Amino acid sequence: MSSTISDSTTRPKKLGGYDFYREVLRSPKYIVAPMVDQSELAWRRLSRRYGAQLIYTPMINAKMWADESHKHYRINNFDIVSGEEGDPATDRPLIVQFCANDPEKLLASAKMLEGYCDAVDINLGCPQDIAKKGRYGAFLMDDWDLIYKLINTLHTNLSIPVTAKFRVFPTVEKTVEYAKMLERAGAQILTCHGRLKEQRGQASGLADWSKIRAVKEAVSVPVFANGNILFQSDIEDCLRATGADGVMSAEGQLYNAALFAGLPPIPGPSSSSSSSTPSDPSSSSPIPSSSTLPPPLNAESHPSHVDLALEYLSIVQSLKTRTSVSAVKGHLFKLMRPALSRETDLREQMGKVKIGGKDADVSLEGGALQPYVDICLEMKRRMERDAKAVEGKTLEELVTIDEPTGLRVLPHWLAQPYFRPPPPPPPKKEKEPKPRLSINLSASLPAAETTVVVPAKRTI
Numbered sequence: 028m029s030s031t032i033s034d035s036t037t038r039p040k041k042l043g044g045y046d047f048y049r050e051v052l053r054s055p056k057y058i059v060a061p062m063v064d065q066s067e068l069a070w071r072r073l074s075r076r077y078g079a080q081l082i083y084t085p086m087i088n089a090k091m092w093a094d095e096s097h098k099h100y101r102i103n104n105f106d107i108v109s110g111e112e113g114d115p116a117t118d119r120p121l122i123v124q125f126c127a128n129d130p131e132k133l134l135a136s137a138k139m140l141e142g143y144c145d146a147v148d149i150n151l152g153c154p155q156d157i158a159k160k161g162r163y164g165a166f167l168m169d170d171w172d173l174i175y176k177l178i179n180t181l182h183t184n185l186s187i188p189v190t191a192k193f194r195v196f197p198t199v200e201k202t203v204e205y206a207k208m209l210e211r212a213g214a215q216i217l218t219c220h221g222r223l224k225e226q227r228g229q230a231s232g233l234a235d236w237s238k239i240r241a242v243k244e245a246v247s248v249p250v251f252a253n254g255n256i257l258f259q260s261d262i263e264d265c266l267r268a269t270g271a272d273g274v275m276s277a278e279g280q281l282y283n284a285a286l287f288a289g290l291p292p293i294p295g296p297s298s299s300s301s302s303s304t305p306s307d308p309s310s311s312s313p314i315p316s317s318s319t320l321p322p323p324l325n326a327e328s329h330p331s332h333v334d335l336a337l338e339y340l341s342i343v344q345s346l347k348t349r350t351s352v353s354a355v356k357g358h359l360f361k362l363m364r365p366a367l368s369r370e371t372d373l374r375e376q377m378g379k380v381k382i383g384g385k386d387a388d389v390s391l392e393g394g395a396l397q398p399y400v401d402i403c404l405e406m407k408r409r410m411e412r413d414a415k416a417v418e419g420k421t422l423e424e425l426v427t428i429d430e431p432t433g434l435r436v437l438p439h440w441l442a443q444p445y446f447r448p449p450p451p452p453p454p455k456k457e458k459e460p461k462p463r464l465s466i467n468l469s470a471s472l473p474a475a476e477t478t479v480v481v482p483a484k485r486t487i
């Protein structure tokens with residue numbers, strides 16, 4: 028690490044809250060979530076080309092990072108030496124996320140990266156078994172003293188702001204109390220993921236936007252809303268329903284890297300934090316209110332997925348920073364999913380590609396990516412053939428509706444969100460009306476209505 032980078036004489040005064048949000052982050056509305064093995068540098072570069080205004084790194088384990096014997100862990104998770112990660116010209120604004128349960132180790136790790144990012148985030152939301160084992164993420168939700176110390180230690184000692192990403196509690200009251208505690212501890216931005224700790228995997232269901240709105244109204248730092256974003260229209264709905272300052276997407280953006288493309292710039296919050304806390308988000312929002320009809324699709328946000336895949340591969344190839352094979356594979360499978368379920372021979376070929384042995388450690392250099400490029404080129408040929416067959420039809424004419432969910436399915440050559448079929452309902456004695464998924468994610472549905480969205484597999 029270069030000591031001059033974080034030297035207080037060269038660094039501008041540390042800003043907080045809305046000053047930080049506006050002046051350093053440039054008032055981002057469209058935010059890519061931290062994603063283990065998926066929000067790596069190459070993906071960040073691609074995402075910024077398609078409208079992402081702020082991106083988080085994948086979660087870094089502070090205990091592992093602080094341990095000098097784990098040199099590989101450092102290089103694989105944030106490559107300082109390459110000079111590309113956190114580069115002010117090409118990889119900002121950037122927030123580095125850590126998970127931790129030891130304030131000193133967290134501080135030691137964060138200090139090493141404070142010169143390469145705009146803020147450090149603490150993951151308080153991971154509900155996975157690995158987080159339970161390591162006691163971090165959502166498994167700290169009941170230890171408020173420790174969480175306070177983690178945040179406050181960074182708030183007091185780092186030259187850049189600390190932020191926090193958390194899940195909601197079963198009640199609005201406890202969620203709001205919790206958010207206020209995070210703010211008191213020193214968090215300068217709060218990302219509220221509107222799902223409970225228990226809502227994971229097949230049981231993910233919908234995020235509760237009404238809790239996010241309650242948080243937004245209770246704190247005076249910027250709030251990002253996370254959960255339920257599949258299509259661009261959900262972004263507008265979410266901003267209106269929650270009053271949040273920005274919308275964060277993980278899976279929606281992973282399956283469609285162009286999720287944020289072509290969106291209009293939205294004015295940032297006004298200069299004081301209190302005036303940006305909406306008493307009535309529907310009237311203060313710059314976004315027009317939604318109608319009951321699904322809003323028209325913005326073609327710019329649904330480009331050819333194989334073109335996105337090829338562009339991503341060329342970014343991977345252009346970087347000095349290594350990209351893990353598992354990240355590349357994960358992105359290609361997700362981006363091209365609508366077509367891979369039909370072009371099963373290409374799916375099989377992609378599954379069989381082996382680069383240099385043990386996936387996790389392999390760097391992608393020279394022509395190593397060629398097998399993926401070849402598969403994508405063949406996919407491109409087939410997709411162009413299919414698109415040609417319906418030439419002249421509009422996008423809306425080509426859209427179909429997924430019966431179980433009521434959600435829109437685009438032609439299989441276009442980037443689009445993925446939603447799983449809902450789990451079959453438990454056997455009932457009496458005949459009941461068929462459960463139907465809501466197409467309109469704008470409302471924060473009460474618990475009874477949240478049978479619904481059908482998220483894809485996640486790792487955190």
Ligand SMILES: Cc1cc2nc3c(=O)[nH]c(=O)nc-3n(C[C@H](O)[C@H](O)[C@H](O)COP(=O)(O)O)c2cc1C
Nearest residue numbers: 060061062063086150254255276277278485486487
């Ligand atoms: C592949 C993947 C990796 C993730 N890794 C992280 C992570 O490193 N840190 C974190 O706070 N959340 C992580 N998450 C959770 C997301 O950031 C986000 O909170 C969650 O997926 C809900 O947002 P969504 O509805 O837009 O998917 C991950 C999610 C996915 C799908």
